[in-house]
Amino acid sequence: xxxxxxxxxxxxxxxxxxxxxxxxxxxxxxxxxxxxxxxxxxxxxxxxxxxxxxxxxxxxxxxxxxxxxxxxxxxxxxxxxxxxxxxxxxxxxxxxxxxxxxxxxxxxxxx
Amino acid sequence: xxxxxxxxxxxxxxxxxxxxxxxxxxxxxxxxxxxxxxxxxxxxxxxxxxxxxxxxxxxxxxxxxxxxxxxxxxxxxxxxxxxxxxxxxxxxxxxxxxxxxxxxxxxxx
Numbered sequence: 001x002x003x004x005x006x007x008x009x010x011x012x013x014x015x016x017x018x019x020x021x022x023x024x025x026x027x028x029x030x031x032x033x034x035x036x037x038x039x040x041x042x043x044x045x046x047x048x049x050x051x052x053x054x055x056x057x058x059x060x061x062x063x064x065x066x067x068x069x070x071x072x073x074x075x076x077x078x079x080x081x082x083x084x085x086x087x088x089x090x091x092x093x094x095x096x097x098x099x100x101x102x103x104x105x106x107x108x109x110x111x
Numbered sequence: 112x113x114x115x116x117x118x119x120x121x122x123x124x125x126x127x128x129x130x131x132x133x134x135x136x137x138x139x140x141x142x143x144x145x146x147x148x149x150x151x152x153x154x155x156x157x158x159x160x161x162x163x164x165x166x167x168x169x170x171x172x173x174x175x176x177x178x179x180x181x182x183x184x185x186x187x188x189x190x191x192x193x194x195x196x197x198x199x200x201x202x203x204x205x206x207x208x209x210x211x212x213x214x215x216x217x218x219x220x
Binding site: 043044045090100101102 | 144
């Protein structure tokens with residue numbers, strides 16, 4: 001039983017394409033996140049949703065748009081993909097005061 | 112934003128040796144998390160520290176948070192190849208989590 005599941009695990013696509021990464025958690029957590037891990041393994045927060053409401057929106061290009069249809073799902077849609085978007089994207093969820101649970105990551109390669 | 116500095120950036124040790132990884136914050140930490148990541152896998156939660164002076168252990172890994180809650184250390188005793196990976200510290204301001212740049216640990220048999 002995967003607590004936080006991301007799909008797909010690997011995504012290879014051409015520049016200019018539009019793609020989505022899905023995330024689902026079955027932990028009953030209120031808050032979900034998207035993180036981007038760069039080539040230096042540094043994790044940077046992109047978005048955070050609490051009960052379907054956007055609460056953190058870091059400085060990311062407008063081409064990135066999160067969508068939360070319900071509190072168990074937080075999807076990431078990326079328009080007009082660029083080479084620099086290549087990275088591993090992690091979804092996570094949490095409850096206040098408790099540890100974060102991460103998905104296994106989606107390795108996006110833009111060619 | 113909460114800035115976290117980890118040191119060293121990479122570490123190569125002989126199997127059986129002890130090692131320490133440090134994580135320093137520019138601000139007082141409300142909570143400090145340690146995670147481990149293996150290549151191609153997700154982040155594995157190791158432990159969470161919240162109180163000043165708190166110390167937790169899991170198998171051969173011990174983490175401490177100093178009294179001022181601005182520095183944490185992760186100590187591995189008698190390292191094994193299974194300890195190899197990237198160790199990340201993460202800090203929690205509010206509804207957010209920032210990570211250090213990570214420490215890449217290699218354990219030579």
